[in-house]
Ligand SMILES: Nc1ncnc2c1ncn2[C@@H]1O[C@H](COP(=O)(O)OP(=O)(O)OP(=O)(O)O)[C@@H](O)[C@H]1O
C-alpha cells in the first residue's frame with residue numbers, strides 16, 4: 001500500500017534547483033514585479049526625470065486613490081464576483097457627502113460617514129440582487145454604473161459642490177509622510193490589513209473557497225451568500241472613501257470624480273494575477289498590477305508619448321499579462337499537462 | 353467468449369514514460385491490447401492507469417511523454433482528443449465531464465459533425481440518443497437538461513457520448529464506480545455486444561469480480577510499471593492483489609458488533625423531499641433511527657432517493673419532516689446547521705461538490721475545519737499544516753507534496769483527501785455517499801477498517817453505496833430503498849444481494865400494478 005513512499009514523499013521533499021525555480025515562478029507576483037522593474041528601468045533610461053521625487057509622488061498619489069478601490073475589487077474577485085460600478089459610486093458618494101456638509105450643514109465627520117454609508121448601501125443592493133435574484137454581477141453592476149452617473153447629475157444639477165468646509169481642504173492639503181497625503185496612509189494601512197485578512201484568517205480562506213466553488217463552500221458550512229454580500233458592501237464603502245479623498249484633494253465635490261475608474265481598477269488587479277473566475281489571486285499581486293499600469297501611463301507621459309497611445313498600451317499590457325499568467329501556470333505548475341486547466345492558486349503556494 | 357489469444361495487437365504503447373514536474377507517473381510501460389478483447393487495466397490508486405489511457409487518447413498530447421504508440425501497427429501521435437476520436441479511439445474519462453446547460457442529447461453528440469449538415473437537428477439528435485439510452489437502460493428523456501441528472505446518470509451520458517462515435521477501441525476509466533448493480537449489468541450486456549461486433553475495449557476498475565466476469569486479459573500496473581500481465585483464468589483475487597500491492601489481503605470487511613443498548617443519535621420522522629422534474633416525490637415519509645456505534649447501510653438503485661436522503665439530513669436538500677439529534681429536535685436548513693449538530697457528509701461527486709481546485713492539497717483538507725487551527729479568526733499556519741500532514745499520513749493520501757494541486761492527485765487519493773476533511777472535526781453522525789468510489793482494493797479495506805473503528809468509538813454511520821456487497825458486508829442493519837421509500841430491512845447476516853434485488857423488484861412491480 002506504499003505507506004513508506006507516501007510518508008517519505010510528504011515528509012521531506014528534496015528541493016532541487018529546478019524545484020526552486022518552479023516554486024519561484026509559482027508565486028503569482030513574481031511576474032508582475034519583474035515586469036514592474038523592467039518598465040521602471042526602461043523609462044528611467046529614456047528619461048531620468050521619470051524617477052524624480054515629484055513624479056514618484058504623483059504616481060503614488062493616483063495609485064492611492066485607485067488602489068483603495070482595488071483592495072475591495074481584489075477581495076470581491078476572490079469571492080467570485082466583481083463590481084463595475086465603483087467609479088460612479090465613488091463620484092456619487094463624494095458629491096453626496098459634499099452636499100451633506102454644505103447644503104445640510106452637517107458636521108464634516110457625519111457627512112463623511114454619510115458618504116461611506118451610501119457606498120456600503122449601494123454595495124448591499126448590488127450584493128442582494130446578485131446573490132438572491134441571481135442576476136449576473138456584470139449586468140447588475142453595469143446597471144449601477146449608469147444609475148450612479150445619473151444620480152450624480154441629479155444630486156448636483158451638474159455643478160461642482162463648492163466651497164467645502166476648510167477642514168476638508170486641510171485634510172486634502174496635509175502631507176503626513178514623504179510628501180504624500182492621508183489617502184496614501186489610508187491605502188497602505190488598508191492594504192496591509194486586507195492582505196493579512198486574505199492570507200492569515202479564516203475569513204480570508206473561506207473567501208477563496210467561496211470563489212473557487214460555491215457549492216463545495218456551502219457544503220463545508222460556509223455561508224457564501226453572506227461573504228459575497230459583505231464583499232460587495234466593502235467595495236462600496238471603499239469606493240466612497242476613495243471618492244471623498246479625491247474630493248478633499250480637489251477641495252471641491254466635482255462631478256467627474258471617479259469617472260473611468262472601474263476599468264482602471266479591474267485592468268490593474270487582473271494584470272496582477274487576480275483571476276476573473278474567482279478564488280485565485282493575492283492582495284500584493286492586485287496592487288502591484290495597479291502600480292504597474294500607473295507607471296506605464298505616467299512613463300509614457302514623461303517621455304512625451306501621445307495620450308491615445310497610453311490607452312492602447314494599457315490594453316496591450318492587460319492582454320499580455322493575463323496571457324503570460326495562463327502560460328506560466330500551464331508550464332510551471334501543471335508540469336506541461338494541458339488538461340489541467342484548473343490552476344493551482346498562487347497564494348496558497350506562497351505561504352509555505 | 354475469450355478472444356483468440358493470437359489475435360493481432362490493435363493498441364501498442366511501447367516504453368511509455370510520463371513525468372509531471374519532478375514526479376514520474378509512468379516509468380517505461382509496455383502495454384499491448386489484442387483485437388477484439390476486453391482488456392482490464394488494474395492497479396492501486398496512483399499506479400498510473402488513468403495517465404496511460406490519457407496518453408492513448410490524446411489528453412496528454414504527443415510530445416508530452418516519451419515512447420511510441422501504435423494503432424493497428426501504425427505509429428500515431430495524437431495532438432488532441434479530437435484527433436484520437438477521428439482515429440477511432442473512444443474514451444470515457446474517470447471524472448464526470450458534461451456540459452450542464454445542454455440537453456442530454458446534445459451532450460451525447462457534442463463535438464460530432466456531419467449530423468444533418470450544419471444545422472444540427474434537435475429531433476434527429478434526440479431520436480439517436482434515445483436509441484442509445486434504451487440500450488444503456490437509461491430512463492431519461494433526451495431533452496432533459498444534464499444539470500438535472502444525478503452523478504450516476506451523468507456517467508451514463510458520458511458512456512453514451514463515447515459510444516456515439518462508434519469507436520474501434522473504447523477506453524473506459526472506472527465506468528462502474530458510480531453505477532449500481534443493475535446498471536452495471538446492463539452496461540456489461542452492452543459491452544459484450546460491442547465485443548461481439550468487434551470493438552476492442554480497455555476497462556479500468558477496482559472491482560475484481562467485474563474483471564472476472566468481463567475481461568479476457570489484464571495488465572496490472574504498480575507505481576508506473578507493469579507488475580503483471582494475466583490471462584483469463586489467472587485472475588483470481590489473490591494473484592491480482594499480490595501483483596498490485598506486493599502483499600496479501602486479510603479479511604475485507606472487519607468484524608463489528610454494534611453495542612446492544614446504545615443511545616439513539618439520530619431519529620427521523622416522516623421525512624419527504626420534493627422530486628425534480630416529473631416525479632412527484634424523491635422521498636416519501638421516511639422514518640429512520642440511528643444509534644451510537646451503529647453502521648446503517650442503505651441499498652438501492654440509482655435514483656431511488658439514497659443521495660436525497662443524505663442531502664436532506666445534511667441540509668443541502670430542502671425537506672419536510674422531523675429530525676432529532678440526540679433527542680433534541682433540530683431544524684436543518686443549511687449544511688452549517690448540520691455541521692453544528694456534529695453531522696458530516698462525504699459527497700458522491702468529488703469534482704462538483706467535493707474538491708476545491710483553486711486550493712492545494714493541504715488547504716483542501718482543512719477547509720471547513722479552520723476553527724480548529726485558529727483563535728479569534730486568525731489562522732495558525734503551523735498547526736494547520738501539521739494537522740493536514742497528519743491526515744495525509746493517517747489516510748495514506750499519496751501526493752507529491754501538501755502544496756500540490758488537487759487536480760494532480762489520482763481519483764482514489766482525492767477520495768481519501770475528502771474523507772480526511774470530513775473526519776477532521778470528529779463528527780458524531782457520519783453520512784457516507786459512495787465512500788469507496790474509485791478506491792483500490794487495498795485502500796478500500798483501510799477505509800472499511802476506518803469506518804468500523806469510528807463506529808467502535810461511538811460514531812453513528814449511514815453508508816450509501818451502489819455496491820450491494822459493500823453495503824451488506826459493512827452494515828449492522830441494512831435498509832433497502834426503492835422509489836423514495838424503504839421496502840425492506842434486515843440485520844447483519846440476515847440478508848443477501850439476492851434478497852435486496854428481490855425486494856426492489858417486488859416494490860417496483862407493486863407500484864406498477
Ligand atoms: N496532471 C498531473 N500532474 C501531476 N501529477 C499527476 C497528474 N496526473 C496524474 N499525476 C500523478 O501521477 C500518478 C498516477 O496517476 P493516475 O491518475 O494515472 O492514477 P490511477 O492509477 O488512475 O489512480 P486511481 O485508481 O486513483 O484513479 C499519481 O501519483 C498522480 O498524483
Ligand SMILES: [Mg+2]
Pocket residue numbers: 401402403446525762763
Ligand atoms: Mg484513475
